[in-house]
Amino acid sequence: MTREDRTERESGFVLSCRDYGESDRIVTFFTGGRGKLKGIAKGARRSTRRFSNSMELFCLSSFLFSRGRSGALYLIENCDVEEHFPGIRGNVEKTLTASYFIELVDLFTPEEKPSPALFEHLKLFLGLLEKGTLTESIMRLFELRILNLSGYGPALERCARCGKPLCDEEAPFFFAEEGGVRCQLCRPASGSGGIKLSPGTVRTLIAGKNLPPGKVPRLVFSPRILQESDEILSRVLRHVLGREPRSLGVLRDVLDMGGEKKGPS
Ligand SMILES: [Zn+2]
Structure with a gap:
């Protein structure tokens, strides 16, 4: 089996979702096992059966997806809500x-x-x-x-300049550029x-x-x-x-x- 035809399932949070063309949606989702992925859900704006409200921002959903033939985007086959956060x-x-x-x-x-x-x-x-x-x-x-x-x-544990550990009573100065x-x-x-x-x-x-x-x-x-x-x-x-x-x-x-x-x- 090649990478192209392997279907995977992962739980992921919807990071962004936008309409694409007449009926599709492009979704960025963040999974624990695969990190952040970007996919296209064909017909998502028409099919409530396959997608329902699972692609709303910060929804935790179960994504069924495979690598699209063209490479860049994953093909999202369906998506179910796990936690909608009402x-x-x-x-x-x-x-x-x-x-x-x-x-x-x-x-x-x-x-x-x-x-x-x-x-x-x-x-x-x-x-x-x-x-x-x-x-x-x-x-x-x-x-x-x-x-x-x-x-x-x-x-915050020690001075960024001299490396000295800071004592408990000392009020140090923070510099964002030095972190x-x-x-x-x-x-x-x-x-x-x-x-x-x-x-x-x-x-x-x-x-x-x-x-x-x-x-x-x-x-x-x-x-x-x-x-x-x-x-x-x-x-x-x-x-x-x-x-x-x-x-x-x-x-x-x-x-x-x-x-x-x-x-x-
Ligand atoms: Zn110092």
Whole structure:
């Protein structure tokens, strides 16, 4: 059997979906076993039997697919919903947050490179949004952990300049372009652009990076830690990605409306 005629089945999250031609759809989906894949679903806009609502953004679906003859796109034969996340879809703030998570996963994953840990990360956080309250802590932890899984986690344990381990009381300065902190002795003269972090933020972010998935929901950031974490994580994301994620601006606007920093559960 050649690669061309082998049919595979994988669970995957829909990262994007767009109409193509008169009746087809082109879908990018992220699987645990095969990484991010792009496929065409022929007749998807007409056949509810084969595709139903399984291709909506961030839906977890079971994809049956094979390598198309022309090479670039997989041929998606059918697709069934495994988890549609009704609790997220019924809430605007949660829907925008899930869309932001999906955009980050899309930006951090190359095609055809398996990343089971990143798949489990997305599954965990969509599950938290589905069943729990949307909090800023969840958003910051998602960013922190996806950066860490992708090799860009902020280095907070020791000074990026001299390598000295930071003592617990020291308030170091964070530099996004160096991906880490500098101790008091190594920080440049004033006006240098580093962000001063409180020891509590350093401790919380180190804990958040390394926490087993089951304990993630229990880590809650204080307002000060949230504010400092937001500043350094958004700078690292902008530095690594070269721009701010598109969905983040909309999400910030909506979450700031009415002075609410937090969506309803
Ligand atoms: Zn130093």
